[in-house]
Amino acid sequence: MTEYVKISDAEGVRTIAFSRTDKKNALTREMYDAAANALNGAQNDPEIRVVLFAGEGDSFTAGNDLNDFLEHPPFSEDGPSPVERFMTALMEAKKPVVAAVGGLSVGIGVTMLLHCDLVYASRMATFSTPFVKLALAPEFASSITMPAVMGCAKAAEMLLLGEKLSAEEAERAGLVARVFADEELIEQATARCRKLAKLAPGAVADAKTLLRAPAEDLAARMQREGKLFNERLGSDEFKEAAGAFFERREPDFSKFG
CATH class of the missing domain: 3.90.226.10 (2-enoyl-CoA Hydratase; Chain A, domain 1)
Structure with a gap:
């Protein structure tokens, strides 16, 4: 140090x-x-x-x-x-x-x-x-x-x-x-x-990965995004986000590492 x-x-x-x-x-x-x-x-x-x-x-x-x-x-x-x-x-x-x-x-x-x-x-x-x-x-x-x-x-x-x-x-x-x-x-x-x-760490990481990924054609990128999107729909982070939306509260992603 x-x-x-x-x-x-x-x-x-x-x-x-x-x-x-x-x-x-x-x-x-x-x-x-x-x-x-x-x-x-x-x-x-x-x-x-x-x-x-x-x-x-x-x-x-x-x-x-x-x-x-x-x-x-x-x-x-x-x-x-x-x-x-x-x-x-x-x-x-x-x-x-x-x-x-x-x-x-x-x-x-x-x-x-x-x-x-x-x-x-x-x-x-x-x-x-x-x-x-x-x-x-x-x-x-x-x-x-x-x-x-x-x-x-x-x-x-x-x-x-x-x-x-x-x-x-x-x-x-x-x-x-x-x-x-x-x-x-x-x-x-x-x-x-x-x-x-304060955002969902898994979703942030996925977005960063996509932004930093090497160039590829649009169809391939759309497929890559679609795969991650589907995975996100099944994630606990999305369950928290959706629950917060319907309960009209701010989501709490602090429990997700």
């Missing part, structure tokens, strides 16, 4: 906050390791329904700490490095992952967002991926995920030219779901996480 990653749990939400404010939350191996452990731990904790990433101070994260990475290359042939563990944990997360981006977001601070389910930003947020500017290559599968989200032209501006996006531009490009006033960001993002945490 490291003091630069703060973890807190409340109302079904695990918040993982980057807290190296004097370095604009630049990530080190130890920070990646702590974030990976917290994210993996959330998957096995029935009390945690949603994970929220945030950054303290005026930055989400300035990306990788270059001095740390020059000393310890992020990828290893001797087994998964902390960076690889974090990337794998985020890509394979079964529970919803939300990001609240306030201020500077660079490199991994952008590419990780492409693997989150919901991204919210403050008006002061900026987004850049200056890999080629640093004579490096794109990472975290961003050469696939970024064009899929915002189209090849805008992705090329970011990945080739290292162009910076404002919060409003990121929202128009589809990287960000919604932009809030700076002072409202964490409150608004947390409220949406808590709303997610």
Whole structure:
């Protein structure tokens, strides 16, 4: 564990906050390791329904700490490095992952967002991926995920030219779901996480699986959805939802893990 990653749990939400404010939350191996452990731990904790990433101070994260990475290359042939563990944990997360981006977001601070389910930003947020500017290559599968989200032209501006996006531009490009006033960001993002945490966890997981599934033709996807829909109709979660509807009360999914 490291003091630069703060973890807190409340109302079904695990918040993982980057807290190296004097370095604009630049990530080190130890920070990646702590974030990976917290994210993996959330998957096995029935009390945690949603994970929220945030950054303290005026930055989400300035990306990788270059001095740390020059000393310890992020990828290893001797087994998964902390960076690889974090990337794998985020890509394979079964529970919803939300990001609240306030201020500077660079490199991994952008590419990780492409693997989150919901991204919210403050008006002061900026987004850049200056890999080629640093004579490096794109990472975290961003050469696939970024064009899929915002189209090849805008992705090329970011990945080739290292162009910076404002919060409003990121929202128009589809990287960000919604932009809030700076002072409202964490409150608004947390409220949406808590709303997610109150929903039926099995249904949420199925919806996330469908949203993240590889592309397929419409007929195949319709069949996949139909199979899950039928399974949902027989689930205890649906029985609770239907009962609540007829009894004119709010459903209680807290007993479902």
